[in-house]
Amino acid sequence: MKKIYLILLSLLCIVQATMAQSGGIITGRVVGTDTKEALIGATVLVKGSTKGSTTDSNGEFLIREVPAGTHSLRISYVGYSYPDIPVTVSAGGTTDLGTVEMNSSAMLGQEVVVSASRRPEKLTEAPATISVITSRELEELPSFNVGELLARQKGVEFIRTGVLGINVRGMSSAFNPKNLQMNDGRLSTLIATGLPLGALSTVVKEDIERVEVVLGPVAALYGPNAHNGLVNTLTKDPRRSEGTTLALTAGNQQVFSGRFRHAMVLSPKFAFKVTGEYTKGLEFAYDDTVYFGATQRATEIDLDRKFNTLRGEAAVYYSLNNKSDIIVSYGGNNSNFLAQTNAGRNQIKDWQVHYLQTRYVSPRVFAQLYHTWSNTDDTYAINQRTQNYLSFKNAGFSEEEARSRSYTEQWFGATPAAGVALARGSVFKDASRRLNGEVQYNNRLVGVDYIVGAQYQRDIANSRNTYLFDLGGPIVIDQVGFYGQLERQLGGGFKVVAAGRADNHELYGFNFIPKAALVWSQNDHSVRLTYGRGIAAPTILNLEGYLFGGLLIGNGEGYTLSDGTKIEKLQVESINTIETGYKGKLSEHFYLDANAYYSMSKNFLSPAINIATQGRTVTHRGSTPMSEVIPGTPEAGAGFLLTYVNFGEVDTYGADLGLTFAPTQALNFVANYSYFGYKIDKDDLTNDGNKDGKVNQLDLSINAPANRFSLAANYSQGRFFGSVFTRWVQEFDFFSGINVAAEADEELGLKENARFGRTWNYGPLGGFTNVDVSAGFRISNYFTAAAQVTNVFDAQVREFVASPFIGRLYSVEMKVNIPSFTKKRTE
Template structure:
């Protein structure tokens, strides 16, 4: 009888509770009426919600009777909050349309916390290049859009080459900004350099690019050191249709692209893309010095081209989960700038295969990367090799053939009196990388938890051309991380702590912590953050063997003739402290500003010559191995390698302002300041080991001041933008490369650096930087056809933006684009 009474009471309670609650259902679409699959619908007061299905539909059950605020968000769209009244025992209909985000404060981003977050909730400085920015930029090279972001050091090496740096210490071989694409590393395997134009994705398939300033190592691991650049491509369920694009410009630039995406049913969708682009670099040859005589780079080929293709298959096993399979390929021919001269890149291909699973609480990802080239070569070294044969009587044909691998050293007065030195200029690569990651996300009321683990195995193989890698080099690293957030919605306070244990095969375990406090106010959010980043030496840093021992990696340390020991490379660390604010200053004026202070230790230097042959102090051993046993014929009289420096403090601020005159016209103003404090009495900062600390030995390679103004207009069928950028003139030192004003570095009354003159093994054209104006405009004839125009360096300012690179001249490009959807679904009906 007691059991029966208990059962009846339980049933009665359930019935009563059911009568006290109802449900909310509806459809979420974009402005055109197309359903948005995966939009987040959330009732904060009840901690209830879900995501929309393939048709944009959602249902939230067991909603207490009363009036509630429903928040609807989707990446790239404005967050919408709507009030809904729920009646017990009934279903309330809520259909909503989301607008593409035009306001910087309405953005929803995913990179900072590896989950969707409104940009004002993120305790970091984040720049977003939106789908609209990309759509309205009529050039295949969207790297130029990075120039329009605050806190970013943007450089251009020619028609094709663009690069970015964040918060100091740039070089011609900069791997301190981690780049990822759809949750996979977009970096080369042996060098750690960003892939850049080697990427396998095309412009028309990119949904957005999120740029995070400062360390982000807790969630992303080593080398998310100064910043992180995340490229996110389109899901076919929100971008169905076919896009044809053709473009042309000066410097013989021609591009053709195709993208197709189709939804087959509520389970399957797919997309594929193809691109072919080509052109000719500016008429510039870098000087190659043999003694005091300059030569042009041998067999310089200024023509560049790239071919890319890829495909993805999307499968939804449930309404709230998705499995994606991706394969992409790229092949490139172009010129690349390095710390030891320029490379002629020949048929360098990248292949990527990926499988990824995403659901509300779980994320799993694994992918494999292949890198391959057999004919890429260093033009500087090859030219020196060629000259050595020509000057000693060899035929031009033989000199050209042998210049890929050998240099002639004349020992007597007669022809043939000499020896061959192995000074290989040829780069081959057959490297591979395997990555895997698993992550769990959940929240309980105001507490949010992220747990994850990552694994990476680098398998470098240069076929003995630029690494000590007989039999290949395998290095693995594993990271385990967690991040916890607690949000007090009533008071606006938020607290975040995170930590990562990263275990590297050579460097053991490193702890990477993170912490933040945020405070929401009516018009914005204040934040105070701390983060640590580490830069693990690349395989090239550790095992490099370039040009027959002229460049040797520092994985084991060195010994000099006088017994001096030079330690092996260690992990570089940075501790970053930042305070910032995002919010409204008025109804039309928005601000995103920060100030930061960084402490860097064991800074990994650019290439430094550690031998002092003039005083007979050569390199005798690499680790415990005599240098002559490791590199045939080497005397150690000239060895370039990488070193750790002691300690340097850097600091700066970024200010970004956006003013909306109306819905059609806005202006953006960005300003950045950067500087450093170097203790010249700390001999750990003696970069070239000459007994004194010089400012140039730990080069800032970053301007103190950057300023930009942008004007953006879009109304009806027309859009356009005008963007002016000022970069204060600054010195740049990287390996053999020098771009600096005339200066006496050591105070001895002699100018070691002279502008417009030979400095060491290169020509110094003077400081980098200057002022330039870019513009773009377009017209949409109808929903399918558009024509765009882009002009880089509108007034042809004669600026040199990077070392071993030409003056950047005006670039003009046109783009005609046609979009059609043969399989367009009927838009959902909106109440």
């Protein structure tokens, strides 16, 4: 803890002690020239400062503590334009701009984003493929699940499993740590596995200002595992979004969700917000069974399809002066649900995730320190527990004893008197923690904008010896990174961007990650050429996993097979990507965003695969005999072992196309298409992951459809809003761990709708078209009612292995927005 206090003290030393002079207030109301209706969620910013606001349900805004003097005010709203407004503020006074009428101009792509360069810039000028889920889209989504909007973003492989899974640019497995997710500059991932928090997130939908989705490597600025992309969630500032929101959602599958958000400015220096959510429901019925032995199949024991989540956050904002703030926030989540993995399904039981974060924010300096911790005691793998249970029941043990011992042991023998129990633990415990610190500085020097920063991370993984090799205590790994970016305007609309990152990892040593881009922007058009390198460091689970008594083991030391074949320990995966893209207005009503990319991966990290093939056994992990690694293993070695390996070289390539047609400000049509392909040399045996002498799908599975297409029609004007969304996903094969979903293949011994090893192969995934419809009505400035039907035609869709067939989902939502009374009094 002493180190934490020293880091915090060093960050606080950055803060200037001088308090600002008394400021003034800017108020006003924003409407559209064409409709005279209030523009809800328009952003109003005082240029050159952190001061700003967002318009409420009546289009009104208020900005406090603006320094006395003349400023430039920028108002932005998708589909509308307005020149910057000069405004003069007097100390202690209020400047009322009255009603500002924004002109309709179909100015698509003019949003300001921060994720591509870690600094504000127009979307069209960002040196990356990036899309934004806006506050307006979030406000009009009649569902508690924000992830549903990710399906509408180009290049995003959206996967619905009941409990939502996301991937960016393909290469999905049941575990996917290669896509980084962040909330307010904070990693939103589990410690030991590196997996996105997903249902364990602490963020409530009503507190999200926007979500920025960046495709491709962004590791130069965000660090290892910002490899296939970044999903960056930014929450609302209470000073720009005062008031109280209450929301109730209900639907089929026994879904109920209650959510609230309250934000208030207590004084010119203090503001706070608090959020909360309780959501529950029932997953669709599962048809899968567990296969035990040569022929036996049985229904999973004690599978609980009910899910519930209790989450919330609280934050205090303190203004040191007119340009700098300290923000202290806390969030927590307790969840119960079913999770799909590459070794079956997990029954998540009271899994908790918490964080405590302190940030210092100013125009030049950003600093933060945060602590994340994770806890569960009763989570277990359903399929392993079922097999353990069957082993005791088949041997004649009582129901009570079979159930109680199924959590930790499997019986090998014909009767209770003739046999032995071996450790085959199905329970996952977790008491892991992560510490992160970061300092960033930006400025301008001789015409060059620059950003420099440093990050520190300590992972403390503790499974209490249930799914990791941590019998001797928690696994502690430190890493530090330094990054920088230079940006210079060259004239003629050209700018060049160069970035680099130096990382030092306790296990992998030094890695350098460069990025470079050339961007031309002029008259609402932008063309870019980008090179980026990314790395994916194997997670603690990849290296030190020890699941089900040794059926799945991490590859932190390498393996030896019975014929002498060596499988090397995991190395860092690297990916080099070249991308070209165009964003711009083809006409007043057409906006195009297109990109194409080619990526070259080396030491590609595989999903879990069985390395005991061709009648061979695994004899050693590193220098340790498998009989010592897995008690009860014969001296000849393990005849089945799932682990992770590196492949040689794999090339992936693709293109994303987004076309928006906005005939009016109220109506727009959006078409998105994505293509994804890969190339692997089947004659190169470095790509033979399981070392069976040939390269095929059982070695490397990209697990992504080649083609995806979506079409959306969106309408929002006055009190009514609605959308129709259609998504088509091409059929594709999926291999990950024990899970298989693929077409029949005689060479691989695959049959559709038949057993394959320990699972059932229902055939390929994808191959479906879904239609979603939603509509809503703003009854008044305070009340909104909305409804949504997902999968309108009730197509029986299976989007992921180990997930159920998903049918129609419908929901209705009532929302109440109560404005801040303190704001009204101030006005």
